[in-house]
Amino acid sequence: MMATFVLVHGSWLGGWAWERVAPRLRESGHTVMCPSLAPAGPRVGLRTHIAEIVALIDRHALTDVTLVGHSYGGMVITGAGYERPQHIRQLVYLDAFFPSPGQSAFDLQPVLRDACDAAAALRPEQEAWLIHPFGFETMGLAAADLEWVTARARPLSRATHEEPLPEPASGHPHPPATYIRFGDSPFFADTANTALRRGARLLTIEGAAHMAPISDHERVGAVLGRTI
Template identity: 85%
Template sequence: MMRTRLWERLFSGLSALVIEDVADGGEIVRVSARTRDVPVPCSVCGVVTGRVHGYHGRTVRDVPVDGRQVVVRVRIRRLVCPVLGCTRQTFREKVPGLLERYQRRTTRLTGQLSELVKELCGRASARLARSLAVPVSYASALRLLRRVPVPEVRVPRVIGVDDFALRRRHSYATIIINAETGERIEVLPGREAATLEAWLRGHPGIEAVCRDGSATYAEAVRRVLPDAVQISDRWHLWHNLAEAVRKEVAAHSTCWAKAGPPPEEGRQAATTRERRQQVHALRERGVGLRTHIAEIVGLIDRHGLTDVILVGHSYGGMVITGAGHERRRHVRQVVYLDALFPSPGESAFGLQPVLRDACDAAAALRPEQEAWLIPPFGFETMGLTAADLEWVSARARPMSRATHEEPLPDPVSSRPDHRRRTDGVQNRPSSPALRRPRAGAGPGS
C-alpha cells in the first residue's frame, strides 16, 4: 500500500492509469501500467461499453525522474461496440490528456519539449534535451516545432510598417508590428506595394499606420485605408531633423567662425597661428602629389643615391610610386607597407571613395577658407594606447586636398625594377615592370 502511494506521488502525471510495477533499469526507469476498468464511449456512435475484446500494448516516454528517462509500458483495452449497426465494431480506448494517437510521448512531455524547441529551435534544443534526460534528434525537434500552433494575433489599432534587408542589395522583406506594444505581427516577402495591400485588405480595422518615408508603403496604405492616419516614425523624424540642422549649420559656417570668441593669448594660441600661416603658405604654393614626388626625386639627385629602397605607408604609396617612375635607375625596390597601390592616372580619392566622402562631410562643417584641407582623423580606430594616441594626435598635421585629388602622373620612362607589398604576402614579380596585381592574385603577386 505504501509503495502504491509512493508511485502515485512520484508519477502523479500518470494518475489516469493504474501503475502495476516500477523497475530500475539504470539510466531508465521502466513503469508498467494499465488503463482503469471503467466503461468508455464508442469512438464513432458514442454508446458506452465495458465489454473487452482484447488488449493492446503501447510504449511511451514520460517526463524524467531524478535525471533518468521514464519509459511507460501501458496495456490498453480493445472494446466491443454494443450497437450492431455501428461502423466501428471494435475500438481502442483513449486516455485523453495523457496519450494521443500515433504518439510515443505523453502529452505533458510533448508540451515541455514544444516549449523548449520554441526557444532554441532544432540542434540547440536537441543538445539541451539530451542533458535533461529527454534525448531527441534535431529532426524530431523541428517536427515538434512545426506542430506548435501559431497563436492568433489580434490586429491592433495602430501598426508600424518598415522594410529590412535579408541580404543587402539583393533581398528584402516587410515587417509589420504593433506600434503600441512593439509585438511582431507579420513578416511579408519583398517590399512591394501589392504585397502590403493584400495584407491590409485581409486585416480590416486599422486606424493608423506608422511608417518611414517610403512612397511605396504610403501609396499602398492610401489605396486600402484612405481614412487611416499615416504617421512618420520617430527615428526618421530625428534623422531628417538632424540632416536639416547639419545642412543649415554648414551653409552658415563662415558666420559661425566670425561670431566665435577671439582666440586666447598664450603659447598654444601662438603655435596655432603659426601652423595656420604655414598651412596657408603651402596652399599658395600649390602643394599636391607632384610636390611630394618632386621632394623625393630632389633628395635622390642631391645626394646621388643609388640602389634606393622606397618604403611608403598609406598615402605614401602614391608618392613612392611616382618617385620610382621618375628615378627608375636609382630605385632598387619599392615597398608598400599597408599603402595605396596605384596605377598611372589614379588618385588617392579614386582608390578610397569612402575617405573622399568623409572629407567632404568634414569640409562642410568647417569655415570656407579651411575647406581645402584634410584634417587628421581616424587614429582612434588604430588600436593605439592612450599615451601613443596623445603623442600622435599632438604631431598630426592637416594635408592639402590636392595631394589626394591629383592623379598619379604617367611615367616618363620605363618603370622601376621591383615593388613589394608588406600587407600580408611578399612576392617579387617576375617582370621588372611595375604592375597591378592580377585578378584573383594575392597582395604583391
C-alpha cells in the first residue's frame, strides 16, 4: 500500500533532518514531503507552524496523509490533525510531544522551560524571545553527525514552546495515532505511556536515541513504512 507522508521536524531543525529517512520511503513508492517550518521571528509561534502544515495539505489537495512529527513536531501535527482531520489517515509521533488542547510544550516538560530560562539568562535581553540550539550532544549522535546537525541548526521562537495547543476547530474525530518510542531516549518515555493510555498504537525501536531520524534512519524508515 502506497502512502503520502508529510514529515515534520523537531526543534531547531529543518526539512533537511529527513534527508536520510525520506529516500528509503520514496524507494518503496511512497510520496514524501519534508517541509521546513518558519524560522524564528517575533511573531512565529506554534500556531504559525500548525497553519503552515494545514496550508501545505490544502495547497497540494492532500488526502489520506500519514502526518509524522518528531519531538516538537508532535505539537504541530496534533494541531494540524484538529484542523484537517478528514485529510489525515493517521498521526505518527516519533519520540515526540503528545499534547492535549490547552497544553504547551513547556507545560509538558517544565524541565525544558527551566533549561531555556537558564540559557536565556546568559544572553542579551533583546534575545529573550529566542531559544538557541542546545543539548544535541546528549541525543545519541556520532561525532560527524553532531557536527553536521550543529552546523545546520537554527534558533527558534520561544512562542513555539509557550503557546498552548489550540482547541479543535471542527467536529470531525481526531485521526488515529501511532506513537513510536525510541528505546534509548529518556526524553519521552513517560509520554509514550500517556499515548498508549489515550488509545494510540505503541511501537518501540529498541536502542534508538532521540535523534534516530539521523542516527538510525534505516530502522526509522522501515518502521514508518510498516505503520500504514
